[in-house]
Amino acid sequence: MSEKKQGIYRIYNRANGKSYIGRSLDMYSRYIQHIYQLSKHIHHNSLMQRDWKMYSPDDFVFEILLEVSSMDSTRDVERDFIKKYESQGIYNISNPTNEWNPFIDGKASSDDKRVFNIFEVLEINGMESNIFIPNSIFEDLIFNIKNGSHIAYAYGYLYLSYYLYRNCKYFNVKTILNTNVLKELLGYKEKNRTANYITKRGGLLDKMGYTESTKDYPIFLEETDGKELSFITHKDVEGSVVPQKSFFLKRPVKMAEFTDIEESQSHSIDFEVFNFCMERKELGTVAFYLYSWIKHNEDINEICEVFLKNISEHTGMAQTTVGYYIREMEKYNMVDYQKNENRLKESVFHTNDHEEFIGVDKGNAFKAIQTFG
Numbered sequence: 001m002s003e004k005k006q007g008i009y010r011i012y013n014r015a016n017g018k019s020y021i022g023r024s025l026d027m028y029s030r031y032i033q034h035i036y037q038l039s040k041h042i043h044h045n046s047l048m049q050r051d052w053k054m055y056s057p058d059d060f061v062f063e064i065l066l067e068v069s070s071m072d073s074t075r076d077v078e079r080d081f082i083k084k085y086e087s088q089g090i091y092n093i094s095n096p097t098n099e100w101n102p103f104i105d106g107k108a109s110s111d112d113k114r115v116f117n118i119f120e121v122l123e124i125n126g127m128e129s130n131i132f133i134p135n136s137i138f139e140d141l142i143f144n145i146k147n148g149s150h151i152a153y154a155y156g157y158l159y160l161s162y163y164l165y166r167n168c169k170y171f172n173v174k175t176i177l178n179t180n181v182l183k184e185l186l187g188y189k190e191k192n193r194t195a196n197y198i199t200k201r202g203g204l205l206d207k208m209g210y211t212e213s214t215k216d217y218p219i220f221l222e223e224t225d226g227k228e229l230s231f232i233t234h235k236d237v238e239g240s241v242v243p244q245k246s247f248f249l250k251r252p253v254k255m256a257e258f259t260d261i262e263e264s265q266s267h268s269i270d271f272e273v274f275n276f277c278m279e280r281k282e283l284g285t286v287a288f289y290l291y292s293w294i295k296h297n298e299d300i301n302e303i304c305e306v307f308l309k310n311i312s313e314h315t316g317m318a319q320t321t322v323g324y325y326i327r328e329m330e331k332y333n334m335v336d337y338q339k340n341e342n343r344l345k346e347s348v349f350h351t352n353d354h355e356e357f358i359g360v361d362k363g364n365a366f367k368a369i370q371t372f373g
Contacts, residue, residue, distance in 0.1 A: 004028070007067040008078055010085070013051055015059040018089035020048055023078045025071060025176070029219075029237065031062045036220050044123040048091040118185060118275050121175055128167040132266035133159065134254050135296060140208055142316040145198070151316045152289035154198045156186045156274075158210055159288075161250035163271060168231070170217040170249055178247050187284045201248055211250035267296040272354040276332075280359075283332070287325050290315060291334055295351045304349040311349075333358045 009027040011020040011034060024030035037043040038052040038060075052060070065081055068074060082092055118124075137155065145151045160182055164170055170177050179199055180190045188195070198204045201213040218231040269292050277288035293315050297304040308326070312319040326349075329335045334357055336350040 005064060005067050006069075006071060008065045008074060008081055010063045010065050010081070011048070011091075012061045012063055013048075013055065013059055014061060015055040016051065016089065018048075018051065018091055019085045020045065020091040021065070021078055021081045021085065023071070023074050027064060027067075028062075029234070032237065033219060035060070040220075042125055042127040044125045045091055051091075118278060121181075121185070122164070122169050122177075124271070128163070128271065130268045130270070131159070131162045131166050131252075131255055132268045133162060134266050135300075136254075136265075137210065138293060138296070138314065140210075142314075144204060144208060145316065148315075148317040148321055149286060150195050150198060152285040153186060153188070153195050154205065155289045155292065156278075156285035157182060157199050158205060158250075159269065159274060159292075160185065161205075161211060162252045162255050163274075165218055165249065165252050166229075166255065168218045168220050176247065177249070185278060187278060187281065199250070205250065210252075210254050212253055213248045214251050215248050216251075217249055267292065267299055269295060270354050273334075276334075276354060276357055276359075280332075282328050283325075283334075286317070286321065287329050287334070290317070290322065290325055291329065291351055294335060294349050297349075298351060304351075306347070306349065308347060331358070 004026050005028065006025045007027060008021065008023050009031065011022075011031065013019070020034075022030065022034075034043070035057075038049060039057070041049065041053075043049040043052070066077060082090055137158065141151045141154055145154060164177060164182075175181060183190060183192070183199075196203070203213075205211040206213055216233045216235050218233050219237060220232050222230040222232055269288075273291060274288055277283040277285070277291070280287075290311070293311070294304045297306070306314075308322060309319050311317075311326075312322050315322065317325075326335065326337055330337055333352055335352065336348075338348040338350075
């Protein structure tokens with residue numbers, strides 16, 4: 001049963017007759033992850049999680065519905081199976097015909113407008129852990145990258161990579177989260193290769209010592225008593241395979257929980273802030289980077305009291321760029337900017353919590369983002 005098989009599978013609840021239909025490049029490994037998430041009460045499907053608590057784990061049975069040699073067109077087949085079992089009860093919440101998976105369904109044409117819903121693509125369930133990034137990242141990025149937008153992109157990519165690894169998202173979701181998908185989640189089209197030197201195997205993030213490119217993706221976090229985290233990875237699971245020959249991810253090297261770096265020497269930004277910026281073209285990675293720098297400065301000094309030009313110097317962004325994005329962030333109440341009339345005095349910047357942002361839909365956290373070049 002450990003042999004890799006790709007296709008359509010079903011998790012069948014014998015107690016009430018309901019089914020969960022899914023598709024995967026490695027059905028058995030995907031099933032293992034479903035069971036792990038259910039047992040830890042962190043599964044993204046609230047309906048199946050509820051029944052897992054109600055019934056015995058032995059009531060949930062794994063079944064291969066269709067094994068295929070190619071995943072092409074399996075989206076329609078998955079839809080047909082959902083319709084087939086719908087009368088008996090279905091756990092699937094979303095309609096697979098509305099999903100686009102670029103690495104199972106194929107690539108969209110260059111004319112297609114790709115829309116990603118970060119919360120749905122990453123199957124955010126509210127149980128994820130925050131991450132802590134070393135404060136040294138700001139100086140290191142400025143020293144190694146001269147292009148301001150590339151600095152912001154590198155910071156965003158590092159943040160997202162750390163978040164995905166810490167929360168074992170590479171294996172948890174239907175979409176294969178390779179570097180092209182991460183690029184699009186950050187608002188860059190796949191064909192935009194101007195910043196690939198930062199994220200490629202052996203690229204700048206690896207050379208700076210913040211990441212290590214590897215195919216060994218984390219499956220779940222082991223229970224540990226100490227500070228250092230320990231993961232079960234695909235190499236530890238018999239029959240588990242890398243989803244694509246070209247697949248690789250960035251393993252965190254300097255995340256606080258992985259090293260001797262103290263939390264006082266690191267900073268943490270709410271994932272809601274990241275999502276808020278990525279879903280708005282006028283904000284994107286630059287606004288997220290500037291917000292993170294200001295928040296980091298507040299954490300150290302209690303207030304962020306600096307000249308606008310000093311923000312430019314400390315972030316590697318042009319002063320005009322900083323000014324533009326500060327104004328955009330003000331519009332959404334992401335930051336308060338108290339400009340002193342006396343130019344000899346520094347201005348005071350203050351970051352607001354995500355709940356205070358203007359435009360936050362508190363009734364629906366799932367928002368779509370449209371990528372741009």
